[in-house]
Amino acid sequence: MLGPGIASYLIVSVVLFGIGSLGVLVRRSPLIVLLSLELMLNSANLTLIAFSRHVGGEDGQIFALAVMVVAASEAVVGLGLIVAMSRFTVDLDVDKLRMLRG
Amino acid sequence: MDFRTPDIDWAALAPVLVLMGTSAFVLLVGVFLPRGARRGFSATFTALGLLCAAIAAGILFAQDETASLTLRESIWRDRLAEMAQILVCGAGLLAVGVSYWERRAPVDDDGTEAPADEHERIVELYALLLAAVGGMAFFVQADNLMALFLGLEWFSIALYILTAISVHRLSSLEAGLKYLIVGSFGSAILLFGSAFVYGATGALEFRAIAEASGDAERLFLVAGLALILVGLAFKMSAAPFHMWTPDVYQGAPTSITAFMAAATKVAALVLTMRVLTTAFPGEEELWTWGLAGIACVSLVWGNLAALVQTDVKRLLAYSSVSHAGFLLMPIAAGNELGGRALLFYLVSYAAMSVGSFAIVAARERELRRPVTLENLGGFGWERPFYGVTMAVFMFGFIGLPPAGLFLGKFYAFAAAYERGWTWLVIVGVLGTVISIYYYLGVIAAMYMRPAEARVAPAGGSPPRDLPLATTVFLALIVTVGSLVAADPLIDLMRDAVASLTFPH
Numbered sequence: 001m002l003g004p005g006i007a008s009y010l011i012v013s014v015v016l017f018g019i020g021s022l023g024v025l026v027r028r029s030p031l032i033v034l035l036s037l038e039l040m041l042n043s044a045n046l047t048l049i050a051f052s053r054h055v056g057g058e059d060g061q062i063f064a065l066a067v068m069v070v071a072a073s074e075a076v077v078g079l080g081l082i083v084a085m086s087r088f089t090v091d092l093d094v095d096k097l098r099m100l101r102g
Numbered sequence: 103m104d105f106r107t108p109d110i111d112w113a114a115l116a117p118v119l120v121l122m123g124t125s126a127f128v129l130l131v132g133v134f135l136p137r138g139a140r141r142g143f144s145a146t147f148t149a150l151g152l153l154c155a156a157i158a159a160g161i162l163f164a165q166d167e168t169a170s171l172t173l174r175e176s177i178w179r180d181r182l183a184e185m186a187q188i189l190v191c192g193a194g195l196l197a198v199g200v201s202y203w204e205r206r207a208p209v210d211d212d213g214t215e216a217p218a219d220e221h222e223r224i225v226e227l228y229a230l231l232l233a234a235v236g237g238m239a240f241f242v243q244a245d246n247l248m249a250l251f252l253g254l255e256w257f258s259i260a261l262y263i264l265t266a267i268s269v270h271r272l273s274s275l276e277a278g279l280k281y282l283i284v285g286s287f288g289s290a291i292l293l294f295g296s297a298f299v300y301g302a303t304g305a306l307e308f309r310a311i312a313e314a315s316g317d318a319e320r321l322f323l324v325a326g327l328a329l330i331l332v333g334l335a336f337k338m339s340a341a342p343f344h345m346w347t348p349d350v351y352q353g354a355p356t357s358i359t360a361f362m363a364a365a366t367k368v369a370a371l372v373l374t375m376r377v378l379t380t381a382f383p384g385e386e387e388l389w390t391w392g393l394a395g396i397a398c399v400s401l402v403w404g405n406l407a408a409l410v411q412t413d414v415k416r417l418l419a420y421s422s423v424s425h426a427g428f429l430l431m432p433i434a435a436g437n438e439l440g441g442r443a444l445l446f447y448l449v450s451y452a453a454m455s456v457g458s459f460a461i462v463a464a465r466e467r468e469l470r471r472p473v474t475l476e477n478l479g480g481f482g483w484e485r486p487f488y489g490v491t492m493a494v495f496m497f498g499f500i501g502l503p504p505a506g507l508f509l510g511k512f513y514a515f516a517a518a519y520e521r522g523w524t525w526l527v528i529v530g531v532l533g534t535v536i537s538i539y540y541y542l543g544v545i546a547a548m549y550m551r552p553a554e555a556r557v558a559p560a561g562g563s564p565p566r567d568l569p570l571a572t573t574v575f576l577a578l579i580v581t582v583g584s585l586v587a588a589d590p591l592i593d594l595m596r597d598a599v600a601s602l603t604f605p606h
Contacts, residue, residue, distance in 0.1 A: 006301075017290075017294055020290070021287070021290075021291075024283065024287050030279060030283070033283055034283075037283070037286045037287065037290060040287070040290035040291075040294070041286075041290050041293060043294070044290065044293040044294045044296075044297050047294065047297035047298065047301065048297045048300060050301075051297060051300050051301035051304075052300075054301065055300075055301070055304035056304075057304060059248075059300070059305075059306050060297070060300055060306075062248070063247075063248045063251075063296075063300070063306065066248060066251075066252060067251070067293060070251070070252065070255045070259075073255075073259055074255070074259060074282070074286055077259055077262050077263060077282060078279070078282050078283075078286075081262075081266055081275055081278050081279045081282060082279070084266070084269050084275055085272070085275045085276070085279065088272050088275075094279075094283075097276045097279070097280070099272060099273045099276055099353075100273055100276060100277060100280075100348075100349040100352050100353045
């Protein structure tokens, strides 16, 4: 097998997943949060593809393709919601979205 | 070039195909109808589609003595999936009744009349409702990590949009965005876990995972299983992964809340039971204890947080978190009795969830503002049918007759006891004792507030709402009927879980 081994890919994808989940948890702009979600999904894609090559089947690659479609539709819905909210001219800041609380 | 089409058992896909076909039909035809005709048209066909899908699932249930796989072994055709499909379609059917007049006079957050174009989105609402039910029907059939993830996202994305469909209300949009962010976070965790399980075993299909797990890399397999559990716990709103639940339940249109509370729980819990027993029988030590832990946290946290709520939708949201705990108990027990208990519990729980949110919707439409314990005062005297029914539901949530949950809770405790987990039963009983306080608080708010504290309905007498009243009546019948017909129902559930092999 050419190229770096499975461990290098896994390290990169775990780091990406960590950055993504940290972004979701601490960033305030919903746009950045959506971006971080994409990062998490894509780190999972990288894992799937790396493992797919490692175990020698193509299931993981097909899975990764399907995940890209899902990620795109999620982004569409998320961006649509942000546009709809921006019509209310509120600050785009998830910490200030606190009408719903109890 | 050799081109062959795969061998597909179309009958196994019938419920999903009916639902998605109806969804497309409602959306495409609804656009061309005059505005006045859209509501009646889309609601009628949505109800018909859900009914046909439920009947298709029922016919399959009667036929399928043994379980089989189709679509290259990625989905099941078995009684467990078909029973779950019937339940999900039933919840959708009740939600159609709740949502029928919801948007007759939509209100903004400040109680003023919403702009007129709000009345138009009724077709989209029903098309998305059908798509969500279709996604759940597909999800519960999954026998493959890919089908699991795709089914999960399929119904989740439909639910994100449904939550935010009242675009004139900022609170609805806020709930939608929160649900999207937290829901996708959970899905991403589940996906990452699936990738690790795939890496450890080299398989995506559940039984192949079980076969390969013997000589799999333990670290990857255990990490993957844990991440999958966390992802599913987000969907079933079990504590400590429930933080989205109160906000989303409060902000979403009440009819959608009613649907989500019932149907998402059915789909997520049935699939959790399937994936754990089918794909991870060798790791049962891990997941039974893990689920028992999540169940305890949900029972304690959900019940304690519900005590301090004043908004009725939020209160019911925390109640649903605590019921996630009760529902996880039989799965954690990992025995056949637990499987039966879970499905039996879900029947009356789903009916009561839709029913209680429907009654909240009735009050909301009278007052034109969010329902709190405060402004529920006198509701029981003004609307005797809704009052008595709400009281039945509240007693039912506690686990008292005449609701089927009385036996459901008993079976759930019995399953944990059979496993030898008396401590879990004790936690469950303690949770029930705490819950008596807030469930009775709702009844007290309806009947025991002094007359001067009552809030008059906006604009005189409340509007007639026959679809809503019918829904509440049907939910009541299912709730009480599941106790009356408990014996045949439990036999049905025994057939439904026959295709699973339980570790204990």
